Amino acid sequence: MWDFDHCDPRRCSGKKLSRHGLATQMRVGQRFRGVVLTPKGKKPIAPCDDEVIMLSGLAVVECSWARLDEVPFNKIKGPHERLLPYLIATNPVNYGKPWRLNCVEALAAGFYITGHADWAEILLAKFSWGHAFYKMNGALIERYRTCHTHEEVDAMQELIQQERQEEYDRAKAEKGECTPWSKG
Numbered sequence: 001m002w003d004f005d006h007c008d009p010r011r012c013s014g015k016k017l018s019r020h021g022l023a024t025q026m027r028v029g030q031r032f033r034g035v036v037l038t039p040k041g042k043k044p045i046a047p048c049d050d051e052v053i054m055l056s057g058l059a060v061v062e063c064s065w066a067r068l069d070e071v072p073f074n075k076i077k078g079p080h081e082r083l084l085p086y087l088i089a090t091n092p093v094n095y096g097k098p099w100r101l102n103c104v105e106a107l108a109a110g111f112y113i114t115g116h117a118d119w120a121e122i123l124l125a126k127f128s129w130g131h132a133f134y135k136m137n138g139a140l141i142e143r144y145r146t147c148h149t150h151e152e153v154d155a156m157q158e159l160i161q162q163e164r165q166e167e168y169d170r171a172k173a174e175k176g177e178c179t180p181w182s183k184g
Helices: 013-019 047-056 065-070 103-113 117-124 131-145 150-174
Strands: 035-037 058-062 080-083
Touching (some): 013 058, 035 047, 035 103, 047 103, 058 103, 103 131, 117 131, 131 150
Parallel strands (some): 035 058
């Protein structure tokens, strides 16, 4: 992981993984040949990324969501930059927020999606709330696992978001709240 020291070291999931020997810190500018999970990726991680992960590993950028503009993403590029698809954070800082995963959640998601549930569970086991990640996101992860390519994961993510929006709209309508298209 590339660590930008944005977090409280006692609460930082990336630093905790390093303390347990489960992550290695890299220098800015250091090349990484594996899959890099970054908000600057163009394609989502997909099961087809498994071969690259097996050969070269999985990396993440340890930084604050509130300070993304301070991160020199141009200096931490890799040949396999990936986004995470729609998943929901279960960490104490961003609980319930879509796409606001911390480092351990991001790494675990990458491992789950590429078929390495055992690796994901080893990482998550170091956190008291870690069990909640798969509990909340398991159905989504399993749907992403049915895909093969980045394009299929993109399409699945769009379908999931559409279904969630429809559920939200239906629940709102059942409560008697007006939707924009039902206002006389």
